[in-house]
Amino acid sequence: xxLDRYEKHVLGTDGRKSGPVRIIFVIFEPESEKxxxxxxxxxxxxxxxxxxxxxxxxxxxxxxxTKGEFNRAVGxxxxxxxxxxxL
Numbered sequence: 882x883x884l885d886r887y888e889k890h891v892l893g894t895d896g897r898k899s900g901p902v903r904i905i906f907v908i909f910e911p912e913s914e915k916x917x918x919x920x921x922x923x924x925x926x927x928x929x930x931x932x933x934x935x936x937x938x939x940x941x942x943x944x945x946x947t948k949g950e951f952n953r954a955v956g957x958x959x960x961x962x963x964x965x966x967x968l
Contacts, residue, residue, distance in 0.1 A: 884933050892937055903941040905963050906930060907956040910948050 891899050910923050919925060927944065934942050947959055 884929070887940075888933070888937060892940055901939075901941055903943065903964075903967070905960045906942070906944040907959045908944055908946050909951045909956070910946055911950070912948075 887904070891902055893899070906926075908923055908926055911917055923946070930942060930944055934940060943963070945959060945963055947955065949955070
């Protein structure tokens with residue numbers, strides 16, 4: 882899993898291996914949660930990210946929500962716009 886590798890190789894065991902690295906996850910909300918498996922639901926994804934953030938207080942993890950089916954280009958564009966606001 883991505884977060885496991887990030888925790889091991891970027892944060893390190895003490896959470897301070899690297900300098901600050903911000904990760905922004907763009908979460909696509911489907912029209913209906915009934916159409917997705919529980920482990921693919923928005924609530925499950927947010928729960929995993931929140932637990933990761935609690936376990937790694939030095940990790941700069943944010944997430945945004947957008948509607949619709951997953952689209953890599955839309956996700957990248959949404960994330961870039963958010964980064965531009967943070968600068």
